[in-house]
Amino acid sequence: MPDMSHQKPINIIYTGVAGTGKTYRLLKIAQDYTEYLPKANHEDLLNQLVQSLSWREVICLIFLDFQSNKQDLVKVPEIVNHDFFVAKAAQNARENNLNNTVWSVLQTHSPTHSKTVVSKNRASQAYFDKDDSGAWYLLSESIMLLNDLSQQLAEFQQAQREHHTSQNQRFSQQRFSMVSFHQAYGYEEFVEGIRPVMAPTAHASHAQENNSHVNNRSSQMSYAIQEGAFLKLCQRAANDPKQRYAILIDEINRANVSRVFGELLSLIEPDKRAGMANAMTVNLAYSGRPFSMPANVDIYATMNTQDHSLAPLDMALRRRFRFVDCPPQPELLPVISLSKDLEAGNAAETLDLAKLLMGLNHRITQALGADVQLGHAFLWSVNDLEQLQSALIEQIIPQLAQAAGGQVAVLQYIFKDEQQPLDAQFIQDGQTLVADGSSGLNGQMESYNHDAVRNPLFSGHHSLLSQSMSATSYRINIDLINKTGKFAKSFVYQRLYQ
Structure with a gap:
């Protein structure tokens, strides 16, 4: 396995209008941070499982494994002899004082109110406690913090079950975490925060040997510091310095970036990472423990430049990222053939979606x-005329109408409607329709309502489009909505090429 620890950290934000494949890029990048191993044998699976875990995580994993086999109380020798612990010790070339390692981890992560454990050096988060018989158990409130480990254990157990039946399947390890920012997203979700957990009372602190269940009425709410997605990933990366890890952030400018990153905003610059020339360490806001960002964590994000309702991206973040523009790529779109019945027997008619x-x-x-342009994804799934018509009615025209503030003149310019007869206009002036006795607004709405009843597939959009028609002066041509008249012909769409 190549040593990637000295590779320079990557900080990139992909920018562009909606529909230019920015999120798709993140999904492709995720594949570069996913490792696949053949299901060769039990030892390979073990090594893959524990490679990036700390001693505390390995011991938590062991307790979860025992619990999956209906055993809640565990003695120290059982931990030392467990396959997970043996594999981790072998990876670290450890042969001596293994019992002491287990005792140290258990005592360090025991609660301050424990009646059976005396320790002068306790971590901020407790995971284990001991009963009067000397057996240890996993605290119920800590199980809420072990979702990632539980998932890894489930994948490992599934891989073991499949090993004997399919030698061709592969065991995967994801070295990335993907999150989507939004207006309510904050430091507590991204880095760490105090969150409520349900914990049993002192009389039901752990399950007994007879596997009796704790009644819900015996539980009480408590609060614990929980790690966010970014901090969890960084801890995995710190324990696995020869591999690169990535945090993938969709729509980074939808949240208050300075609030989300907090004190970590100073650490993401490549030269401020752990082991670098200007390495920095900060104390985390809730736990207070020191933190330095690993150099083997890359950050990729997307930013929609079209969303002007959002606050401008913090200039401090601009200094820490490279910005890669993602323009529309019309050359990726196909030329579609129009169906025979719509073109009155002329099956050779085509529409060039790129043009x-x-x-x-x-x-x-x-x-x-330029920030209002349409990305190629708006037409990516279009394979025939009906799909093009639906894309125009349900996505493209509503988006452009919002950007134009419903101004008919602007929309008609975009769709080249100014010199066209009324029945060939994509966008019609509502006032003109009202003044036209034969094609008045009431008549258009009656035709629209009839079409919604006749076409159940379209009826779901009835309320939205009716509201749009009554709220602005522009109107979508009812023939386009019905997919009839001149809008069943190719020339109406071909005029949009130039």
Whole structure:
């Protein structure tokens, strides 16, 4: 396995308008941080499982394994002889004082109110306690903090079961964590925070040998410091310095970045990482323990430049990231053939989606600015005329109408409707329709309502489009909604090319 510990950390934000494949990039990057191992034997699975875990995590994993076999009370010799512990000791070339290692971890992570454990050096978070017989058990409140370990254990156990039936399947380890920022996302979810947990009372602190269940009425709420997604990943990376890890952040500018990162914002610069020339250490806000960001953690994020309702990205973050622009890529879109029945027997008619998108974006840029362009993903799944019509009605026109504030003149310019007859306009002026006795607004709404009843697939959009039609002066042509009339012909869409 190559030593990647000296590779320079990567901090990148992919920017662009909606639909340009930014999130897709994150998913592809995730594959680079996923390791697959053949299911060769039990020893390989063990080594893969415990490789990046600390001694405390290994011992927690052992307790979870015992619990999965209906055993809650565990003696120190059982821990030392467990396969997980033996594998970790072998990886660390440890042969002596293994009992002392277990005792040290158990005592350090015992509660201050324990009546059976005396320790002068206790960690901020307790995981274990001991009963009067000298057997140890996992604290109920700590189980809430071990979701990641529980998942790893479940995957390991599943891999063992599958090993004998399928030698071709692979065991995977994800060395990344993916999160989506939003307006309510904060430091507590990303780094660490105090959260409520349900814990049993002193009379039901652990299950007895007879596996009796604790009644819910015996539980009480308590609070514990829990690690967030980023801190968990960093701890895994610190325990596995020869591999690279990645935090993948979707929509980074949807949250208050300075609040989410907190004091860690000073640590993400490459030269401030652990082991670097200007390495920094800070004390975490809740636990108070010192933290230095590992050099083998990369940060990738996406940012939608179109969302002007969000606060501008903090300039401090701009100094710490490289920004990679992700423009629309119309060249990825296909040329679609129109169905025979819609083209009156002319099966050779086609629509070039790349030209259509380029034409729309050219006029969008002129009228509304480059940040309002449409990404290629809006037409990515379009394979026929009906799908194109649906994309225009349900996604493209509503988005452009919002960006244009419902201004009919702007929308008609984008869709080249100004010189077109009324029945060939994508966007119609509601006031013009009202003034037209034969094609008045009431008549259009009656036709629309009839179509919604006739076409149940479209009826789900009835309320939304009706509200839109009554709230603004622009109207989507009812023939486009019905997918009839001139909008069943290719020339209406081909005029959008230029």
